[in-house]
Amino acid sequence: xxxxxxxxxxxxxxxxxxxxxxxxxxxxxxxxxxxxxxxxxxxxxxxxxxxxxxxxxxxxxxxxxxxxxxxxxxxxxxxxxxxxxxxxxxxxxxxxxxxxxxxxxxxxx
Numbered sequence: 001x002x003x004x005x006x007x008x009x010x011x012x013x014x015x016x017x018x019x020x021x022x023x024x025x026x027x028x029x030x031x032x033x034x035x036x037x038x039x040x041x042x043x044x045x046x047x048x049x050x051x052x053x054x055x056x057x058x059x060x061x062x063x064x065x066x067x068x069x070x071x072x073x074x075x076x077x078x079x080x081x082x083x084x085x086x087x088x089x090x091x092x093x094x095x096x097x098x099x100x101x102x103x104x105x106x107x108x109x
Contacts, residue, residue, distance in 0.1 A: 018077045
């Protein structure tokens, strides 16, 4: 367990819809390439290459794209969890307003 992924109250990782989607994106290429009977044939050929071979090569590219998408989804979720939510009236929101000159003190006047 990493520092950036705090455990839930029960001591387990939280399962979110984003993580489920990422898991499915990672599982699809594995299942597609392990189900050999679905592509164990020579036709249709693509630029002279039998289906058996170009199907597997196509999954190399698709797997890379799915892995990148899963990575982006998980990283985006982790960033959103680490970022505190500032609401109006809290100390964080008041400090942010003061730093931006929104409290009436800053500006050109």
